[in-house]
Amino acid sequence: MASSISEQLTQALPLLAVGAGQTLAISLLAILFATLGGVAYGVLAQQGGRLVRGLLRLYLELFRVVPVLVWLYLIFFGLPIFFGLDMPAFWCAVLVLALWGASEVGEVVRGGLNSLARGQQEAGLALGLSTWQLYRHVLLPQALQRLTPPTINIYTRIIKTSSLAVLIGVVEVIKVGQQIIERTYGSLLIYGLLFLFFFLVCYPLSLASRRLEQQWGNAV
Amino acid sequence: MTPLLELGSVSKQFGPNLVLDRISLSVRAGEVIVILGPSGCGKSTLLRTLNGLEPIQGGEIRFDGVLLDGATDWQRVRQRIGMVFQSYHLFPNLTVLENVLLGPLQVQKRERAEALLQAEQLLTRIGLWERRHDYPRQLSGGQQRIAIVRALCMNPQVMLFDEVTAALDPEMVQEVLEVIRDLAGSGMTLLIVTHELAFARAVADRIVFMDGGHILEQAAPHQFFDNPRSQRARQFLAKFSYTNVIKRKESA
Numbered sequence: 001m002a003s004s005i006s007e008q009l010t011q012a013l014p015l016l017a018v019g020a021g022q023t024l025a026i027s028l029l030a031i032l033f034a035t036l037g038g039v040a041y042g043v044l045a046q047q048g049g050r051l052v053r054g055l056l057r058l059y060l061e062l063f064r065v066v067p068v069l070v071w072l073y074l075i076f077f078g079l080p081i082f083f084g085l086d087m088p089a090f091w092c093a094v095l096v097l098a099l100w101g102a103s104e105v106g107e108v109v110r111g112g113l114n115s116l117a118r119g120q121q122e123a124g125l126a127l128g129l130s131t132w133q134l135y136r137h138v139l140l141p142q143a144l145q146r147l148t149p150p151t152i153n154i155y156t157r158i159i160k161t162s163s164l165a166v167l168i169g170v171v172e173v174i175k176v177g178q179q180i181i182e183r184t185y186g187s188l189l190i191y192g193l194l195f196l197f198f199f200l201v202c203y204p205l206s207l208a209s210r211r212l213e214q215q216w217g218n219a220v
Numbered sequence: 221m222t223p224l225l226e227l228g229s230v231s232k233q234f235g236p237n238l239v240l241d242r243i244s245l246s247v248r249a250g251e252v253i254v255i256l257g258p259s260g261c262g263k264s265t266l267l268r269t270l271n272g273l274e275p276i277q278g279g280e281i282r283f284d285g286v287l288l289d290g291a292t293d294w295q296r297v298r299q300r301i302g303m304v305f306q307s308y309h310l311f312p313n314l315t316v317l318e319n320v321l322l323g324p325l326q327v328q329k330r331e332r333a334e335a336l337l338q339a340e341q342l343l344t345r346i347g348l349w350e351r352r353h354d355y356p357r358q359l360s361g362g363q364q365r366i367a368i369v370r371a372l373c374m375n376p377q378v379m380l381f382d383e384v385t386a387a388l389d390p391e392m393v394q395e396v397l398e399v400i401r402d403l404a405g406s407g408m409t410l411l412i413v414t415h416e417l418a419f420a421r422a423v424a425d426r427i428v429f430m431d432g433g434h435i436l437e438q439a440a441p442h443q444f445f446d447n448p449r450s451q452r453a454r455q456f457l458a459k460f461s462y463t464n465v466i467k468r469k470e471s472a
Contacts, residue, residue, distance in 0.1 A: 122273055123309035123367075127323040127374065128298040137322060141313040 008189055012180050016190075019176030020197055022090070026172065027159040029094045034101025034158060035151070041102055042109025042143075043135065056106070063103040069164050071096045076168040093165035097158050104154045112143040152209035156202040173197060222285055224249040224409055225270065225378065231278035232265055239265045241433035242279065247411065249377070252404045254412045254420040254441075257430035258456060263413045266430070267380045270411070271301045284377075299327060302371030303380040307387050308364045310356040316343070316366055317352035323374045335373070342369040346399060364388060364396050372403075379403065381412040397423075417460055421445050429453050 045056050063071070076092045079085040087095070116139055124134040166175045177190045184190075223246035232240035239262045247253055255263045268274040269281065272294035281288045283297060310319050317339060324335035343349040346365045356363055364384055371379060381400060385393045397419050404410055404423050414420055420427060420441065427444040429437040429452075436450045448454045 119305060119307060119309040120311065123305060123311070125273065125294075126271055126298055126303040126305075127370070128295045128327040129323070130295060130327075133326050137326060138311050138313070142311075145313070 005189065008184060008186050012184075012186070012190060012193065015176050015180060016173060016193060016197070019171060019173035022170065022172040023159075023162055023165075023174075023197075024201070026090065026093050026097065026165055026170070027162045030097035030101055030158050030162065031155050033094070033098035034105050034154070037098065037102030038105025038109055038151075039140075041106025042113055045106065045110040046113050047131070060103045060107060063100050068096060068100050068161055069167065071100065072164055072168050089165065089168045089170045092168060093162065093170050097162060100161075101154060101158045104157075105151055108147050108150045108154070109143060112147045113139060115146065116142055149209040149213040152205050152212075156205050159202055159205075160198065223247055223282075224251075224284060225411075226282040227279065228282075229279035230266075230269060230276050230281060232262070232269060232274060232276050239433055240269070240276070243433075243435055244279075245428065245435060245438075247378075247409060249409055250407045252410045252412070252423055252425045253428055254414060254424035254426075255428045255430060256414075256417070256420060256456070261430045262433045263430050264382050267303070267382050267411060267413055270378075270380060271298050271303055273303075295327065299323075299374050300376050301378045301380065302374055302376035303382065304364070304367050304371050304384050306383040308367035308384075310363055310367055310370070312356050315353050315355055316348065316359070319356070319366060320370045320373050323370065328374065339369070339373055342372055345402075346395075361389070361392050362395070364392065365399055368396070368399055376408075378409045378411065381410065381414070383413050383415065385414065385416060415460070417445070417457070429456070431456075 041056060044052055048056070072092065075087070075096055076089060079087055079092075120138055120142065121134065124138045129137070162172065163174050165172055166178075174194060177194050181187045181190050225245075225247040227243055227245045229242040229244055230240055231238065231242055243262075243266060245253075255266065257263050265274055269276050270283075272288070272292065275290070283301070288297060310316075311322070314322065320339045320343065321332075321335055324330045324338070325332060328335075339352075340349055343352055343366075346362065346369060348359075348362050348366060348369075351359060351362070356366070359366075368379075368384070384400075385396050388396060393416070397416065400410070400412065401419075401423050412420070412423070422441075424441045427437070427439055427441050428435055429439075429444065429448075429450070431452045437444060437448065437453055439449075444453070445457065448457055
């Protein structure tokens, strides 16, 4: 029963690695879709008409005021009931995190584009740039520099929040940890490892965000 | 000869404010027009209607005989009517050279080698070719002249200058005005909004004086400055010569 720590480790680590793989897969997919969706949101929020902006606002508020956990339950249990759609828990988690992340990234992108002086837009138009060229060469690159630090912070929040997926039955790193603890009672060791895992994934991001902020802070 | 630019009764409103009230003006090719007037008289707005940055609510604008309206391909027109702004608006994410080449390469789809040659000539002329790989923030001055080169590299027929020296340090003003004077001498059509009265007098073929959204006077420079017809123009000139005196006293 009371096996040595090194034995516990050799048993736990491979299992935890599989769970960590799931956590990272969910997070990376969610981050990817959140980024794409967020850029689309930001551009639409600036360019779109009243109706589009109203819908985006509604979407944003829904994700702001309703906890991510509630969204997870709603999608996971609601889709089969209301739409007869049976989506695996893994993809439910990706979907919810991506939608939530996109609303957060989108607001950052919108704010960044708005903060670029209107003059940049007019200077681009006056040169004869099309809307697409204006965004591609002038507005988005400038927005990107301003937005990267806050966006990276959102990424770390997505990674951390992915742990909620355990509650709809996704076997990710925390679930694996709990399973090991149930069998070995080595809770301190396992939670220590989980702590280390999230720290090692998120701290470099946090560091990079701060670096870029300093580096680009006075660039634009 | 048909005028290059012709405005017929152009009106522009911002909400309830009538900023341009039935403005009519015709500009011949090669003419240098300086638009003067107190702040808020609509002179900047007038320039901005000419390249579609401000849509108009009444009247018509013709460029080279063609009506400019909601259906106009403004991207095409803007390649022929360049504009330079008060706070230059260089793109901070691009180097000097990239700023200048963006329009020629992306909008006009010109050969890089050919556009580069023109950029070199223009930047050399203003003495900033050596700084071509710098970003705008790395320059201590010359941003406005680069903005002018950026517009010129599109080979426009008309250039619009919107108070381009108003935000500059005094020592930079001269350099920018010289570039514009060279352009005026080269036969390009220019519409210039400025508060530099001495410059206006030296460079203009015609002064257009605006107040309250109207054109009150159009005259040759010597006529306008020596014998302004309207009361408003006389007040305007008196006020400016007064502030010029103050300025000179301060700098002395």
